[in-house]
Amino acid sequence: MEKSTVINASSLGKSVIGPDGEIRILDAVEMTVNAGESVAIVGASGSGKTTLLGLLAGLDLPSRGDIHIAGEHLNALDEEARAALRAREVGFVFQSFHLLPALTAEENVALPLELAGRNEPGRAREVLESVGLGARCHHYPRQLSGGEQQRVALARAFVTRPRILFADEPTGNLDQNTGAQISELLFTLNHQYGTTLVLVTHDMTLARRCTRVFRLDNGRLFERAA
Numbered sequence: 001m002e003k004s005t006v007i008n009a010s011s012l013g014k015s016v017i018g019p020d021g022e023i024r025i026l027d028a029v030e031m032t033v034n035a036g037e038s039v040a041i042v043g044a045s046g047s048g049k050t051t052l053l054g055l056l057a058g059l060d061l062p063s064r065g066d067i068h069i070a071g072e073h074l075n076a077l078d079e080e081a082r083a084a085l086r087a088r089e090v091g092f093v094f095q096s097f098h099l100l101p102a103l104t105a106e107e108n109v110a111l112p113l114e115l116a117g118r119n120e121p122g123r124a125r126e127v128l129e130s131v132g133l134g135a136r137c138h139h140y141p142r143q144l145s146g147g148e149q150q151r152v153a154l155a156r157a158f159v160t161r162p163r164i165l166f167a168d169e170p171t172g173n174l175d176q177n178t179g180a181q182i183s184e185l186l187f188t189l190n191h192q193y194g195t196t197l198v199l200v201t202h203d204m205t206l207a208r209r210c211t212r213v214f215r216l217d218n219g220r221l222f223e224r225a226a
C-alpha cells in the first residue's frame with residue numbers, strides 16, 4: 001500500500017443470509033482512497049451504500065476480500081484492535097444519527113474523546129459552536145430537531161480530528177441552507193486539516209464537490225468519469 005493511501009479495499013464482498021437464502025449485498029468491490037481526497041458514493045436505495053461505508057470504517061466485517069485503513073489490515077485485527085483503530089483514525093456519521101438519548105448534545109460529542117482517552121476540556125463545546133449549536137449544548141437528543149441531531153452527529157464524528165471522516169447522507173435531513181452549511185463545514189475540514197472524506201449522498205451538488213464520485217449498482221462499485 002502506498003504511503004498516501006488511506007483506504008484500500010480489494011475483492012470486497014458482503015453476503016447475508018436472508019429469509020430466501022443468500023443475498024449478495026456487495027460483490028468484487030475495488031476502491032482506493034488517497035489521503036486528503038474527498039470521495040462521494042452514490043446509488044439507488046438498497047444498492048449497498050451504508051453496508052460499504054460500514055465495512056470501510058471497520059464497523060462490520062466483510063464476507064470476502066481485504067480492507068486496509070490507515071496502513072492497518074482490518075481483517076487481521078480483533079474486535080478490540082479494530083475499536084482502537086476506529087477511535088484513533090475514524091469519524092462516522094450514521095444515517096440515523098445514533099445519538100445516545102441519555103446524554104446531552106455536549107456529552108454525546110465528548111464521548112469519542114473519552115473513548116480515545118483524550119482530555120480536551122472545551123473541545124466538545126467548540127465543535128458544537130462550529131455547527132451552529134452553541135446554544136444547544138445541554139439539550140438532550142429528544143429536545144433537538146432532526147437537522148440539529150444530524151449536526152450533533154457530525155460534531156461527534158469530527159471532534160477527535162480523525163484522519164478519515166465517513167458520513168452517511170450528512171445532508172439528507174436538512175433544508176437547503178443548513179445542508180449547504182454542513183457541506184461547507186465538511187470541505188473546510190478537508191481543506192484545513194486534510195481530513196479524508198468518504199460521503200454517501202443523494203445530493204449531486206455535494207457529490208460534484210468531491211474529487212471523485214463512485215456509483216454503487218446492485219452491489220458493484222463503478223467510478224464515474226468526472
Ligand SMILES: Nc1ncnc2c1ncn2[C@@H]1O[C@H](COP(=O)(O)OP(=O)(O)OP(=O)(O)O)[C@@H](O)[C@H]1O
Pocket residue numbers: 016017018023025043044045046047048049050051052095
Ligand atoms: N443485515 C441484513 N440482513 C439482510 N439484508 C440486509 C442487511 N443489511 C442490509 N441488507 C440489504 O442489503 C441491501 C443494501 O442495504 P444498504 O443499507 O447498504 O443500502 P443503501 O444503499 O444504504 O440504501 P439507502 O439509500 O436506502 O440507505 C438492501 O437490499 C438491504 O435490504
Ligand SMILES: [Mg+2]
Pocket residue numbers: 049050051095168
Ligand atoms: Mg443507507
